[in-house]
Structures are given as structure tokens and as C-alpha cells.
Amino acid sequence: MSKKKWVILLTMLTILTLVLTACGGGGSAQQKNASGGSQGTVEITFVNWATAEEATKQQMLDVIKEFEKQNPGIKVKNVPIPVGEQLNQLTIMTTGGNAPDIAQVHFDVGISLAAMGALEPNDNLLSKEFLDDVNKKLYDFGMYEGKHYLIPWVGHPLGFWYNKKLLQEAGLDPNNPPQTMDELTKAMEIIKQKLPKDVVPLQIDTTIRTLGLSHEWSFMSAFGTVPVDGDKVQANQMGPYAEWLRMLVQKGYTLPGKKFGEFRPLAAQNRLVFGFDGPSFKGIIQSFDKSITDEKFYETWGVTTLPVGVDKKPYSAPDDHNLAIFKASKHKEAAAKFAEFLARSDFSIKTYVIPLGFLPTVQSAVQRFPKEFSDPARKAYVEKVVPAEVRLPYGPNYSKIATVVMAGMQEVITTNKPIPEILNNVQTKLEGIIHGK
Amino acid sequence: MANKPDRILEEVGRRGFPRLPLPFLLVFPAIFVLSIVILYPLISSSFLSLFHYELTKPNEVEFNFLTNYNNMLHDDTFWLAFKNTLIFTGVSVVVSLVIGLIGAIAIDQLPERFAGLRGVVLVPWIIPGVVVGFLFMLIFDVEVGVANVILKHSGIIKEFLPWLMDEHLAMIAVIVANIWNQVPFYILMFTAGLKAIPMDVKEAAIVEGASRWQEFIHVTLPYLRGILVITSLLMVIRNFNNFPIIYTMTGGGPVFSTTTLVIYIYRLAFEQFNLGYASAVGIVWCGVLLMVSMIYVKMLYKQVHG
Amino acid sequence: MAGVKLAGVSKVFGNTTAVARTDLEIKDGEFLVLVGPSGCGKSTTLRMIAGLETPTEGDIYIGDRKVTNLEPKDRDIAMVFQNYALYPHMKVFDNMAFGLRLRKVPRQEIEARVKEAAEILGIAHLLDRFPKQLSGGQRQRVALGRAIVRHPQVFLMDEPLSNLDAKLRVQTRAELIKLHQRLKTTVIYVTHDQTEAMTMGTRIVVMKDGVVQQVGTPKEIYNNPVNIFVAGFIGSPPMNFIKGIIENTNGKLLFKAKGITLPLPATDMAVPSNTEVILGIRPESLAIVNGENNGTQSISCEVEVVENIGSETIIHARTQGKEEVVIKASGFDKAPQMGMVMKVKASQGNMHLFDAQSGTCLITFAILA
Numbered sequence A: 001m002s003k004k005k006w007v008i009l010l011t012m013l014t015i016l017t018l019v020l021t022a023c024g025g026g027g028s029a030q031q032k033n034a035s036g037g038s039q040g041t042v043e044i045t046f047v048n049w050a051t052a053e054e055a056t057k058q059q060m061l062d063v064i065k066e067f068e069k070q071n072p073g074i075k076v077k078n079v080p081i082p083v084g085e086q087l088n089q090l091t092i093m094t095t096g097g098n099a100p101d102i103a104q105v106h107f108d109v110g111i112s113l114a115a116m117g118a119l120e121p122n123d124n125l126l127s128k129e130f131l132d133d134v135n136k137k138l139y140d141f142g143m144y145e146g147k148h149y150l151i152p153w154v155g156h157p158l159g160f161w162y163n164k165k166l167l168q169e170a171g172l173d174p175n176n177p178p179q180t181m182d183e184l185t186k187a188m189e190i191i192k193q194k195l196p197k198d199v200v201p202l203q204i205d206t207t208i209r210t211l212g213l214s215h216e217w218s219f220m221s222a223f224g225t226v227p228v229d230g231d232k233v234q235a236n237q238m239g240p241y242a243e244w245l246r247m248l249v250q251k252g253y254t255l256p257g258k259k260f261g262e263f264r265p266l267a268a269q270n271r272l273v274f275g276f277d278g279p280s281f282k283g284i285i286q287s288f289d290k291s292i293t294d295e296k297f298y299e300t301w302g303v304t305t306l307p308v309g310v311d312k313k314p315y316s317a318p319d320d321h322n323l324a325i326f327k328a329s330k331h332k333e334a335a336a337k338f339a340e341f342l343a344r345s346d347f348s349i350k351t352y353v354i355p356l357g358f359l360p361t362v363q364s365a366v367q368r369f370p371k372e373f374s375d376p377a378r379k380a381y382v383e384k385v386v387p388a389e390v391r392l393p394y395g396p397n398y399s400k401i402a403t404v405v406m407a408g409m410q411e412v413i414t415t416n417k418p419i420p421e422i423l424n425n426v427q428t429k430l431e432g433i434i435h436g437k
Numbered sequence B: 001m002a003n004k005p006d007r008i009l010e011e012v013g014r015r016g017f018p019r020l021p022l023p024f025l026l027v028f029p030a031i032f033v034l035s036i037v038i039l040y041p042l043i044s045s046s047f048l049s050l051f052h053y054e055l056t057k058p059n060e061v062e063f064n065f066l067t068n069y070n071n072m073l074h075d076d077t078f079w080l081a082f083k084n085t086l087i088f089t090g091v092s093v094v095v096s097l098v099i100g101l102i103g104a105i106a107i108d109q110l111p112e113r114f115a116g117l118r119g120v121v122l123v124p125w126i127i128p129g130v131v132v133g134f135l136f137m138l139i140f141d142v143e144v145g146v147a148n149v150i151l152k153h154s155g156i157i158k159e160f161l162p163w164l165m166d167e168h169l170a171m172i173a174v175i176v177a178n179i180w181n182q183v184p185f186y187i188l189m190f191t192a193g194l195k196a197i198p199m200d201v202k203e204a205a206i207v208e209g210a211s212r213w214q215e216f217i218h219v220t221l222p223y224l225r226g227i228l229v230i231t232s233l234l235m236v237i238r239n240f241n242n243f244p245i246i247y248t249m250t251g252g253g254p255v256f257s258t259t260t261l262v263i264y265i266y267r268l269a270f271e272q273f274n275l276g277y278a279s280a281v282g283i284v285w286c287g288v289l290l291m292v293s294m295i296y297v298k299m300l301y302k303q304v305h306g
Numbered sequence C: 001m002a003g004v005k006l007a008g009v010s011k012v013f014g015n016t017t018a019v020a021r022t023d024l025e026i027k028d029g030e031f032l033v034l035v036g037p038s039g040c041g042k043s044t045t046l047r048m049i050a051g052l053e054t055p056t057e058g059d060i061y062i063g064d065r066k067v068t069n070l071e072p073k074d075r076d077i078a079m080v081f082q083n084y085a086l087y088p089h090m091k092v093f094d095n096m097a098f099g100l101r102l103r104k105v106p107r108q109e110i111e112a113r114v115k116e117a118a119e120i121l122g123i124a125h126l127l128d129r130f131p132k133q134l135s136g137g138q139r140q141r142v143a144l145g146r147a148i149v150r151h152p153q154v155f156l157m158d159e160p161l162s163n164l165d166a167k168l169r170v171q172t173r174a175e176l177i178k179l180h181q182r183l184k185t186t187v188i189y190v191t192h193d194q195t196e197a198m199t200m201g202t203r204i205v206v207m208k209d210g211v212v213q214q215v216g217t218p219k220e221i222y223n224n225p226v227n228i229f230v231a232g233f234i235g236s237p238p239m240n241f242i243k244g245i246i247e248n249t250n251g252k253l254l255f256k257a258k259g260i261t262l263p264l265p266a267t268d269m270a271v272p273s274n275t276e277v278i279l280g281i282r283p284e285s286l287a288i289v290n291g292e293n294n295g296t297q298s299i300s301c302e303v304e305v306v307e308n309i310g311s312e313t314i315i316h317a318r319t320q321g322k323e324e325v326v327i328k329a330s331g332f333d334k335a336p337q338m339g340m341v342m343k344v345k346a347s348q349g350n351m352h353l354f355d356a357q358s359g360t361c362l363i364t365f366a367i368l369a
């Protein structure tokens, strides 16, 4: 083929590409206008996993319907996504120019999005009543670089669940769960000796996931050292925790490499002794085995704070659900209104928060629904677990930190490498991430 | 004959259309689509690979030329992923090849009334990778997995093994899953190959004094050589970017012991949003794949044109 | 070298009987041709001798060894296939040397034997080529060469010439005969072409539906076919058959059909009157009668097609009873024309009477000119 033909061809190609991309852009722009402008109603897009999970779907849809009823000017477009894909999907949507107005996020995801510049600071969007009523501690967890981004919706901190029946079978006091890490270790030893082989003493997430890190974080705290504390990298001092973790796996006190959710079926089969899970633990177990009534559940399970370690302080990690309003949103006020409705309205607390076992994030809820909060587990959560929550090193590097730390922890439990060597390696990598190279 | 359509088009050309030869016009749509869906991402990622670009740090985007590539040289996870890719691909291909060949021969000798079995053998091939991953995640589960149960009952292991939580066993487990998934493809290819071998040539060898084994080595195998080479190369390429099975089974773990290059790239790009570095690794990976593909195309060409 | 014996051999595939209980003895050094229409079981017979099929019943002997259950490699036979079955990935030399190598024949000897065979077959210059670089005829020779180098006890050939063009086939036929005379090895040769059978075979076995119809020298089979099938199968153009009845007046036989009354030569056979028979007479045994003489012994018929094939002319005609008669004749000054009515009579060779029901030959008469 001659040179000239190639040139023509290439030009055609280029032009076509340009035309096609231009068309694509134009199309979506038009679409946006159309949805936004029609007769005074606005439509807000709500990305969430509440409607992606069977256990919470119907309640969530009911709440949305009620919101639309009370606010005739606002329509909510519901976009369900799996919980594990929130960061991924929201990042892609945002970079693709297709960001939602509001989304359900965990702290780590929310802060990452904030760091990306995807979110709108929301102090000025929220009403004074809401700001006065909201749990201050959880609210502050949603700060990034001096601005506030994450509106607390429901509390879901991790508490220490203990199986009274199994404790009794092992000859331990069912009403006096281990108070310290040493007691916990001792109890697991006895359990391993006395109970059948398929009973798993402890629920602990050792996957290489951000969720894994947030699950292990409280244990790390109890052993005195977390890998990253502000700007300080101290993974090389995590020896005692790493030794303990390795021992857990070697002695079969837990199932290595499992997500913490994978321990829940065991709990439903009465094969888990100590769980470290959120307040929805009860609802989930009941959904596995419908024959477990509330009464039966409380006969078996009690909840308190994680056993304490060197500093005698109990720790809990936030697995709470927040709402984030996106910078690209055209209807931020409407979105904020929706967020307040979800977190604070009677309807939402009655329909969604309480039945599903979550904790409300507004202080007035306990007064508004005194009866519901007399439940022993919820009481323990509100009084003991929530105060024990600590903030993890959320931020733009969180995901990298989690990968490095959890890979290190997996190395601890899957290899025989000397622990200092593993931890030093983690230390170097974390320093690289945090202080740059 | 061959010139005729050409001439018709030249006629058309005279009436005002650009004069392009027919074959070119025919491949044009394909080339066009390919250049958009393949070339564009390729070019844009080679471009991206020269930047420090993390989505989580929008203020720190900067051109840093070959720094990403340089970092790769010192990134032990990258080298581990590279090694894992080679192990995963190499072992999968070689073992599947042998099993596939044996399977194909067995099926080939099946009496006609068992022909239905051929269909059954293909089933693993049509199961999506994610499903295969889940299936084998359960099979190799430390608690309830049948792999442990079977191995223990047959006395091969004494204690249940944490297949997916041991750096060596995990690789074995994902390879086993992968082989299970793709052996049918080899069987399919080899069955076709075996069918194409004239019966009388095999019989000639037998009559001349070859044992079944000698016949296999001297007649069947040479006939299958082309298919063997092409199938292996095809599968090398396929396994090089095999994502779903590994990702669902181990997520690349424990630690990074089953992290292959694709998994690594995925983690870099979609979990850490380190797009610049992910692109750089992607380009290197593409380069390796391109070399294999070129060998493949060459072989294919040789096969077709004698 | 050895003879081959089949004792009560049969082969059944599912519900087709490919070969029915067959007894056959092939003498050492013989060139035996198995002939018959497609699907009659020739290949199956050959393959059983080769060991590629196991007989359903009966035994096979090569020399005095019973080989029924031996592997092909232990039978010391060589086979030439219809499609040559050369190994495409081996050069001609290696194709020919393959069997010898398997038998661990020393290298020098292999080379000598391959060279010798290549010389005999005139393919010495092709030893360095691959099969696909050869013409059909050359491949055929390589296939033969591959069999020859082995010096087997028996050659088995399954339609080895059928993929060659007519001229090459005739030429190779002659070469094969020469080769056989030179090597003196037993050959069992399968063909469905009766000309090949007639020209090549020391003896011929005619088969039909898995059953051997007749075994004999070409001459025996040509002159004394045992039934209407063999009579019709051997010879080209095929034998004419005319339906009719016998009139027996005191031992004098008369064949009668519409428009035909043919007195038959004297015979000892007692055929009762009104027996339905078929008269068989070869086209080359008929001659056109000039003029009107000899009215009673001639058959009158109308010419339909005249084929002139050089030295000979083949005339297709129809009797008054609408039966087709083919006449092969030569040396016409003026060949008969289409539509012409002419008279023909038996002039040489044999005439056969077949039982109309069973088809077996009742009597064969020599025609007295």
C-alpha cells in the first residue's frame, strides 16, 4: 500500500476516534441536564450496600420510600453495590465523571475518597439540631485535614462476644469472660483441651484486606503497639503481638486466612467461643438459624469489650457506616437532608437501625426509644464498646498500609521466618509509604 | 478469480470512492475497533507509566520519567509476582498438556456408546473462572474441604492442611484448580488432533512392528506436534493473565505467594489506586506477553503455510 | 516365505457379518487376488491376516504358525495401504527404514536394504524427500518399498493401485507382477477391479457379502464360473444373461426365450422340461451372422448403441424379449448402425446355463463353431 493511503487512513481513524469520544461526552452531559431540571423535583443518587444485602434490603427501601413521601421534591435513585467494592466502584464512578450524590461508606473508604478530593466537606450542609445531637466522637472520626466529610449513620463497633454455653462446657465461668489477654489465652488453651476438635476458640480476621487490619487493630492495641501511630512507624516493635498471633494459628485457636464474616456460620452452629464482631452479630446469627430466638441467643451469647492488655484499656475498632456527600453532586442540600433522615429520623431508627441491631449515632435516640435500648447487648455496646473505639490511620495511604501490615501478619502465621525479620521488613516498607522514598 | 473483487472495487473507486483493495476494506472495521479498545489503553498506559500518579493523592501527580520502572527493579513483590506468574503458567501448561493428552487418548478409544462422556468432560471448561475459584476454595478449605478429607482418608496426610494459608500449598491449590478448569480445552484440541490422524498411518506403524507406545511416539505425537505447540502457547498467554481463579481462591495470598503479575497490577491499580506504577508493571507484563504472542503467531503461520 | 491358511474364519461387526466362515489356503509364493464388489469383506479378510482385526471365530496360520492371537508385529507380514499411509513427518528413507529400525536391524544393513529396494522401484533419487513432495505414483512406490525392505513372509496389499490414473495403474500392475516374480514372496492382493484380478493373480478368490464364491486360476474362473454372480463379475463387458426355459426332448436340450430357440450341445445332465434357466454367454463369444443363413441357431436383435473402442467394437442390442445383449467383435468393414436389426450367434468359448432361482451354474458347454 502506498504511503498516501496510509496517511489518509490514519487521518480517518483519528477523526473517527475524536468524533466518537465527543459524541459520548455530549450524550452524557445532556442526560444529566434532563434528570436535574424537571419540574422542581431533584433526583439524588444513593450508592449503598444496605440494599445489596438481603438482610437489610427491604428495611432500607422502606426508609427511602418514607423519605420520598416526606420530601415530595426529592427522588432517591438507589444504586446497590457489594460492601467489598465500595472504594473501587466509587473511585471509578468519580474518576469517570459519574459520581453519585451520596454514598454509604466505611471510615477508611470515606477518608480515602476525601483524600482523593471526591467529597464535599459537610459542616455547612448539616442542620444545627443534627450537629448538636450527633455522637461527637464518631463525628470527629470523619475529619480529614481539618475538614469534616463523613456523616455518622449507624454505629457498628466491634465488641467481644463470648459463648456462655461453650464456656460452661469447658468448665469456665460463663458469666465471667476473660478480662485480659493472658486470661483469654489461658481460656483458649482450656477450650482446646476440653471441647470437641471442631470448636474454634477465637474469631480473628487474618486476610490481606483493609477490613482485616481494622479487625486486628484492637488486638494489636491491646498488645501495646500499633504499626502506625500518626507519623510514627513502629511495626518493628510489634513482637509480642506477632508472637501471640503465630501461637494462635499454631495451636489452632483460630482459622487462618478467614474473613471475620466467615466465622459467623460457626457461631450459628455453636462452634465459636469468642467472637469479635459488631452489634449486628445477633441478627446475622439469627438469619443463619431461624430457630434462635432473642431469648435463646442471649442465653448463649454475652458481649463486652475486648480483653485488655498491657495498658489495661479496652479497645474497639469502628466498623461504622457513614454517609458521604460528593463534591460533584448538584443537589448537596437534598443529599444532606437525606443523610439526616437516615441517621436521625424516628422512622429510620425504628425501621432500620434498631431492628437490624445497629447502634444509633445520635444521642437522642436512647431517650426516644428507651425500651429498645434496654436490651443487654445494645446496652453493653452503648455503654462500653463505643467509648473504646479508636481511629485507625485512615488517609490516602491507608490501603497501602493495610496491605503491608496484613501481608506481614500473614507471613507471621504462614511461615517460620523469625518474627523480627518479618517485622523489620514491614517497618521498612511502611516507612517507605509514609515518609516517601 | 482472485483479482475479480478487486477489479469491482476499482470500478467503484472510479465513481468517487477512495480506491482501496478489498482485503484492506474487509479488515478495516476490525483494525479500527481494535485500535480503539486495545491501542488506546496501551498508549495511554505507557504514557501514565511515566508519571507518579496516585488517585488518592491528586495533588502529587508529576512526570517522573522512568522512576516507576526503576522502582520495579527494587520491588521484591514485583519480582515475586513475576516468578509466581512463571511458575503458575509453566506448571499449569505442562501438567494440563500431559493430562489433556492422556485424556484425549482415553476418550478417543472410548466405544461409540460412551460418546456422551466427551460432553461431560468438557464441563469444567464452560464454568466461569470465578465459580471455579469458589468451588476450589471450598474444596481446599482447611475446615470443611473435601481435599483434606480425601487425602486424610487415603493416608497421604495425617492432619488437615491449611491449603490456602500455606505459601507452597496455596500455589499448588490454585494450580490444581486452574488445571481442572482448562484440561478440557487441551482434551478438546487433542481429540480434534487425534481425529485428524489417518487410521491407516497408525496401522501401518503397528503392522511394521511398532508397539502401541512406539506408534504413539513415532506417529501420533508427530502428528500432534503442531497442535501441541499452538495449544501450549495459547495457554501460556491465557494463563499469563489468568485472574479470576487466583483472585477468588487466595486473593494472591497468603502474603504474596500466589500473587501473579495480573493480581499485582489489579491490587496496585484498584486497591491502592497507584495508577502510574500499576501502568508501568502493566507495560512490562504486556511486553512479555507480546513476545510470547509473537512466537505464537509465527508458529501459527508456520502451521498454516507448511 | 510362507503360505497362509484361513480355517473357518469369520468376522462379525455388530450385526453385519463382514466375513462368513471362510476356509482358504494360500500357497507359498502365490499371488492371490481377493476380488469382489465394495463391502464384500475383502479388506476385512486382509486385515484379519495382518492382525489389525481379530476374527470372531476360526484360526489363521502363516506358514505353520497359528497367528490368530498374535500382534501384527509378530506375524512377519508387510502391508501396503490404499492411501499409502506414509509417515508424513519422515523422509522417504526414514519411511522405508522405520520398520527395520524398530527391529533393531544394524544401520549398515538398513541402508543397504533401503538402497536395494529403492533401486528396484526406481526411487533412489527421492530418498531425501518428504512424502508430500512426491507424486501419487512415487508415493505408491515408497509404500511398496517400505514393504519390500522388510523381507516379510507375506505381502498384504489393499487396493494399492486404486489411487493411480489409468495409465499408471496398468504400468504399475506390470511392475508388480515383475516384482513378484523376482521376490517370489506370497502376496495377498485386494482389488475390486476384475481386470486387475485377472491379469495379476495366480489364483483369484471371488467374494460376495462376506462369502467366498469361487477360488481358482483366472482361467478357471473365466471359463467355469460357479454361479451367475462370478460369471457376471468377471469379464468386461460382463456376460450376457438371457432368461428362458429348457425344452428337453429325449435328452436333446432346447433353450427357449421370446424370439429365441437355441438348440444346446449334447450333455449328460438331465434337465427336465420347462426348467426356468438363465443362459449366459460372454460378449466376446458372440458373433454377427452375415446374411440370412443358419436361421435357427441365431438370435435376432435390434442395435441400440455402438461403442467403438479402437480395435474392438462393442454393440449393445436388444432381443425381441427386450433383454439386453452386448457383443464384442472386431474386424468390421462396416459396423452395424443404430436401429438396425441383425442376427448374432454363439461362435466360440463357453455357454452357461444357470438355475434361475439359485443362480448356480447347471451346465457349461463349449461352443462348437
Ligand SMILES: Nc1ncnc2c1ncn2[C@@H]1O[C@H](COP(=O)(O)OP(=O)(O)OP(=O)(O)O)[C@@H](O)[C@H]1O
Binding pocket: C013, C014, C016, C017, C018, C036, C037, C038, C039, C040, C041, C042, C043, C044, C045, C192
Ligand atoms: N470397523 C467396522 N465396524 C463395522 N462394520 C465394519 C467395519 N469394518 C468393515 N465393516 C463392514 O464390513 C463389511 C465389509 O467391509 P470391508 O471393508 O471388508 O469391505 P471391502 O470388501 O474391503 O470393500 P471396499 O471394496 O469398499 O473396500 C462392510 O459391510 C462394512 O460396512
Ligand SMILES: [Mg+2]
Binding pocket: C042, C043, C044, C158
Ligand atoms: Mg476395502
